[in-house]
Structure formats: structure tokens, C-alpha cells
Amino acid sequence: MSDDDAQHPAGSDIAAGGTSPPGTATLWHGRFATGPAEALSALSDSLPFDRRMFAEDIAASRAHTRMLCDVGLLSVDERDGIVEALAQVEAEIAGGSMAWAPTDEDIHTAVERRATELCAAAAKMHTGRSRxxxxxxxxxxxxxxxxxxxxxxxxxxxxxxxxxxxxxxxxxxxxxxxxxxxxxxxxxxxxxxxxxxxxxxxxxxxxxxxxxxxxxxxxxxxxxxGSSLPLDPALTAAxxxxxxxxxxxxxxxxxxxxxxxxxxxxxxxxxxxxxxxxxxxxxxxxxxxxxxxxxxxxxxxxxxxxxxxxxxxxxxxxxxxxxxxxxxxxxxxxxxxxxxxxxxxxxxxxxxxxxxxxxxxxxxxxxxxxxxxxxxxxxxxRGADDPFAAATDVAEWLVANGMPFRDAHALVAALVRDALDGPDPDTRANRLIELVSGHPDLGPSAAQRLVPPGAYRARTTPGSGGPDAVSVQLDRLDAALAAASG
Structure with missing residues (x-):
């Protein structure tokens, strides 16, 4: 898309395409004696990707055209002719019958060029507007x-x-x-x-x-x-x-x-x-x-x-x-x-x-x-029910019975280390249960924390991963999704 193209008042030679034949002029051709170099055209060409905005470009041009009529810069006949031409251009592009011209450097040029071919007054729809x-x-x-x-x-x-x-x-x-x-x-x-x-x-x-x-x-x-013309941006916005x-x-x-x-x-x-x-x-x-x-x-x-x-x-x-x-x-x-x-x-x-x-x-x-x-x-x-995954729960059992957490953490970590040091990997989980059950500060009650699914079900704090807390969370998630769909 070109940058500072001029705003051409209704009826001007440039707005109407000047002496250049339809389909050969850019929106800014009047300032230059010759066209752009092939390399510049290739670099600037955005039609291959911006053509997907054709419906939006036509909608904006239609709104701008109606505003121009409302403020007295276009006649009703001119407005209706331009709107009809834009509808045909939209149908041609959507239906795949649009004949693209080599000078269509972007979707904006293409739409205006084709609309002007269909209705001469369409050359005025760029009035008060820049690309x-x-x-x-x-x-x-x-x-x-x-x-x-x-x-x-x-x-x-x-x-x-x-x-x-x-x-x-x-x-x-x-x-x-x-x-x-x-x-x-x-x-x-x-x-x-x-x-x-x-x-x-x-x-x-x-x-x-x-x-x-x-x-x-x-x-x-x-x-x-902006513009010196009596434009009404609120009309087009609405x-x-x-x-x-x-x-x-x-x-x-x-x-x-x-x-x-x-x-x-x-x-x-x-x-x-x-x-x-x-x-x-x-x-x-x-x-x-x-x-x-x-x-x-x-x-x-x-x-x-x-x-x-x-x-x-x-x-x-x-x-x-x-x-x-x-x-x-x-x-x-x-x-x-x-x-x-x-x-x-x-x-x-x-x-x-x-x-x-x-x-x-x-x-x-x-x-x-x-x-x-x-x-x-x-x-x-199998992974969730591994007794080692419940080690934190044993430490929390000690905390609930009055031991500071850091002390509880160290005690349970030592038992975990002893269990892992056992010669048979297949018996390490059972060994941890035995060590906890036999420890004077713990015992069978604490060892029950290691029996699945005890540790999983013990998660009861809001937002946690235990079943009761998850029930509440899923209700909240459903409510949030329902609100987001609105």
C-alpha cells in the first residue's frame, strides 16, 4: 500500500483518473512523469496477501461513499451507482471471476479500478480519504x-x-x-x-x-x-x-x-x-x-x-x-x-x-x-499410587501432630533415603511403608498415608488436585466457559 497519497476532492482530474486510461494509473500517479521501477513494484506489491481483505475494503468504501452523500459531496444517484458497482466487484472477487490488472498493486487499487470501470462516479469515492x-x-x-x-x-x-x-x-x-x-x-x-x-x-x-x-x-x-472537507467520521464508524x-x-x-x-x-x-x-x-x-x-x-x-x-x-x-x-x-x-x-x-x-x-x-x-x-x-x-509420591503427606501428618515442617521434612527424607538404599528395587515401596510404620514419631496411622489412594484423596484445599476440590473446580470452569462464550 502506498503511503501519503493525496486526498482528491470530488470531480478533480486526479480523482477521476486524469488522462490515464482506466486500469493503468495508480492512486498517486499524478505526481510522477513515469511509473515505478519494476523492482519497486515487485517489492511494494501487496495484492497477493491483502486481497483477503476485499470484503472489508468494500464495506469501508461503501460506508465512506454513503457518508460523502450525507455530507453533500456526492449526489444520491452517484452514491447509488457506486454502491451498486461495489456490490458487483464484491461478487466478482468472491466468485473468482475478477479480472486482476497488472497495475493492481493492492486490494484497494483493484477495487477502485474495477468499480470505476463499472461506474465512472466511483472515481469520486476516494474523496477525503487516504490509503x-x-x-x-x-x-x-x-x-x-x-x-x-x-x-x-x-x-x-x-x-x-x-x-x-x-x-x-x-x-x-x-x-x-x-x-x-x-x-x-x-x-x-x-x-x-x-x-x-x-x-x-x-x-x-x-x-x-x-x-x-x-x-x-x-x-x-x-x-x-484529517481533511478540509465536511467529513463525518462518526457516520462511517457507526x-x-x-x-x-x-x-x-x-x-x-x-x-x-x-x-x-x-x-x-x-x-x-x-x-x-x-x-x-x-x-x-x-x-x-x-x-x-x-x-x-x-x-x-x-x-x-x-x-x-x-x-x-x-x-x-x-x-x-x-x-x-x-x-x-x-x-x-x-x-x-x-x-x-x-x-x-x-x-x-x-x-x-x-x-x-x-x-x-x-x-x-x-x-x-x-x-x-x-x-x-x-x-x-x-x-x-501406577505412578500416582507409588508410596514415594505420598512422602509429603507423611510430613504433613507430623506437622498436624505438632512437629515443625522443616523437621518433619528432614525426618521423612531420611526414611525415603533409607528405603531407596535397599538392595531390591521391587521392595523399596514396601520398605518405606515399613520404615514409617515402625518409626517412633510416626507409626501405622502415618503409614496409612502411603496406602493408595490416600494421598490423592487427602488433597482438599481450594483449587487442589484431590477429588472433592476438583468437583468444585470443574463447576467453576464450566461457569467461566459459559461466561466466556457470551
Whole structure:
């Protein structure tokens, strides 16, 4: 998109295309004796990627045209002819019959060129408008819709996690929780799945905030300083459904905070999807054996016939780097730009478009994977029911009986060390139970904490991983998801 194209008053030679034949002139051709060099045209050409904003560009042009008529800069006949031409252009692009011209450097040029071919008055619809406010209006319109669509997908994935968590809770499935990827304490599988659901809810909140900041109309800001014509930015904003109108024309055409906000929300979503994918990769390995992937969401090996690879989960893990890269790259583009519009801002669309597409596709794949994955209760419970995973509970038993926690921690740690020093690995768990049962400060009552599923059921604090607390949490998660869907 060109930067400071002039605002051409209705009826001027430039606005009407001057002496250049239709389809051969740029919106800014009058200042130059010759056209741009081929290399510059190739570098500047944004039509291959910004054409996906055609509906938004036509909607904004339609609103601008109606406003021009309302303020007396277009006749009713001119307005109706332009609106009709825009409708035909939209149908041609949507239907694939649009004849693109070599001079269509972007979607804005293409739409105006074709509309003017259909209705000569369409040359006036750029009156009082710059591509600077035009393009950012289109992008804000597109981003609003994109956020709504992608948050719908993320919400669906969070609901799938909540549904599978309910199933796991009903089946009383438990697994070892991990810190440092070492087995730590037992938790419900429902608790683990819900943790990912809460993370996705935060992503929805971030993207909702990004949408709110996107919902500001810049149309009427012109190239950078507004217009001497009697424009009414509030009229176009209302027709386009914007919640607010720009306050400063310089800021309006140069502001891409909403793009950075959206990229940040999508990058954080990608990070959360990556963490979920990483756990699926681990859990589906023979060493963990916690899950069995459905054939539709796994692939095989070209050499090893026994393999079942978690490609969907691995790709979810990989896409996070792409999303973080888009955010970092775009922030770097923005960091040194003077006010107001600079051609650098053309670099806002490709990372945003790709980030939206990437998150949408990744969410779709993980949603299908989670809906169909099978959980191996025996493999999970073996780790969850290991008496060593209940060592903290024995220390807490001592605390409940008056011993300071640090002393209790040291005492139980010593017993754990003695049990692990035993010669037979298969008897270490039983040896720990015997040591606890026989210790003068502990005894059989404390040893009961090591008998499964005692440690799992003992988690009763709010938000914890025991069954009673998880029941409350799942109700709260369902309520939060229901609120987010509104």
C-alpha cells in the first residue's frame, strides 16, 4: 500500500483518473512523469496477501461513499451507482471471476479500478480519504472478525478439555503430577486437563482485550491530518459497527498496537498449545504409556512398522516458535517508526494473517486429538499410587501432630533415603511403608498415608488436585466457559 497519497476532492482530474486510461494509473500517479521501477513494484506489491481483505475494503468504501452523500459531496444517484458497482466487484472477487490488472498493486487499487470501470462516479469515492486511513480501517475490520473466529475455536478446545476432565473425574482417574519432569504428588487427571483449560481461558481474555482496542474507527483521519472537507467520521464508524472513533489523526493512521496486541494473544495461545502438545508427546511414549492416540491423529514411520507418531502434538509444539517470531518481528518493525504513516507498516498483515491461520489450524488439530485420545488408567495409577509420591503427606501428618515442617521434612527424607538404599528395587515401596510404620514419631496411622489412594484423596484445599476440590473446580470452569462464550 502506498503511503501519503493525496486526498482528491470530488470531480478533480486526479480523482477521476486524469488522462490515464482506466486500469493503468495508480492512486498517486499524478505526481510522477513515469511509473515505478519494476523492482519497486515487485517489492511494494501487496495484492497477493491483502486481497483477503476485499470484503472489508468494500464495506469501508461503501460506508465512506454513503457518508460523502450525507455530507453533500456526492449526489444520491452517484452514491447509488457506486454502491451498486461495489456490490458487483464484491461478487466478482468472491466468485473468482475478477479480472486482476497488472497495475493492481493492492486490494484497494483493484477495487477502485474495477468499480470505476463499472461506474465512472466511483472515481469520486476516494474523496477525503487516504490509503493510510483506508488500509488501517480494513485491517481493523478484518482483525475484529478474525479474533471472533479464532477465539471461538480456542473456546471450543477449552470446552473439550472440560468435557474430558468431567469424564476423567467420573472415572476417578489419577496420575502423578510432575515438577522438573520428576514424579511429585498424585493429582486427578481431571485436575491436569482443567489446568490447560484455565490457561486457554486467559488467552480468551487477552484476545478479548485486543479486540476491544481494535474496535476504533480510523476512517476520516486522511493521510495524517484529517481533511478540509465536511467529513463525518462518526457516520462511517457507526455503519461499520465500530465502538469508538479515533481521537488523533496522526495516531489513527500510524497505530498498529492492535496488531501487536493480537499477535501477543496468539503467541501466548501458541505457547499454551505447545505445552499441551509436549505433554501429549510424553504421555504417548512407551516410557509413559498414559495415552493411546486415535489413528486419525497420529502417523506412522516409513521404515519402522510398529511406530505411531504424535505428529499433531509435535506440530502444535513447533508452531509456537513461528508465532513468537511473528510477534518479535513485528515489534521490531514498529520500534523506530516516526509519526505518522511509513511504508514499513505494510509488514503488519502477513504476520497477522499467518498467526491467525496457524492458531486456528493448530487448535482444530488438538481439539480432534483430545476428543479421540484414550487414557490408560493402569499406567497412570501406577505412578500416582507409588508410596514415594505420598512422602509429603507423611510430613504433613507430623506437622498436624505438632512437629515443625522443616523437621518433619528432614525426618521423612531420611526414611525415603533409607528405603531407596535397599538392595531390591521391587521392595523399596514396601520398605518405606515399613520404615514409617515402625518409626517412633510416626507409626501405622502415618503409614496409612502411603496406602493408595490416600494421598490423592487427602488433597482438599481450594483449587487442589484431590477429588472433592476438583468437583468444585470443574463447576467453576464450566461457569467461566459459559461466561466466556457470551
Amino acid at each position: 493510510n486511513d483506508q488500509v488501517v480501517t480494513d485491517l481493523r475490520l478484518w482483525t475484529r472478525v478474525a479474533i471472533d473466529e479464532v477465539t471461538g475455536s480456542i473456546h471450543g478446545l477449552a470446552c473439550t478439555l472440560a468435557e474430558r476432565a468431567r469424564e476423567a473425574h467420573s472415572a476417578d482417574l489419577r496420575l502423578p503430577g510432575y515438577t522438573h519432569l520428576q514424579q511429585a504428588q498424585p493429582v486427578g487427571l481431571a485436575h491436569h486437563l482443567a489446568a490447560h483449560g484455565w490457561a486457554l481461558l486467559r488467552d480468551l481474555q487477552r484476545l478479548s482485550e485486543a479486540r476491544r482496542r481494535t474496535d476504533v474507527s480510523p476512517l476520516g483521519a486522511g493521510a495524517l491530518a 455503519e461499520l459497527g465500530f465502538g469508538a472513533v479515533f481521537e488523533n489523526s496522526l495516531d489513527a493512521v500510524s497505530d498498529r498496537d492492535f496488531v501487536a496486541d493480537t499477535l501477543h494473544g496468539l503467541a501466548m495461545t501458541g505457547v499454551h498449545l505447545s505445552r499441551l502438545g509436549e505433554e501429549i508427546v510424553l504421555w504417548s511414549s512407551a516410557e509413559f504409556g498414559f495415552v493411546e492416540l486415535d489413528d486419525a491423529f497420529a502417523t506412522g514411520s516409513s521404515m519402522m512398522p510398529q511406530k505411531k507418531n504424535p505428529d499433531a502434538a509435535e506440530l502444535a509444539r513447533a508452531k509456537a516458535g513461528r508465532l513468537v517470531g511473528h510477534l518479535a518481528g513485528f515489534l521490531t518493525t514498529l520500534k523506530g517508526l516516526p509519526l505518522a504513516y511509513n511504508k514499513d507498516l505494510q509488514e503488519d498483515k502477513e504476520p497477522l494473517f499467518d498467526a491467525v491461520d496457524t492458531v486456528r489450524l493448530t487448535v482444530m488439530a488438538l481439539d480432534g486429538l483430545l476428543r479421540t485420545v484414550g487414557f490408560n488408567a493402569d499406567a497412570m495409577s
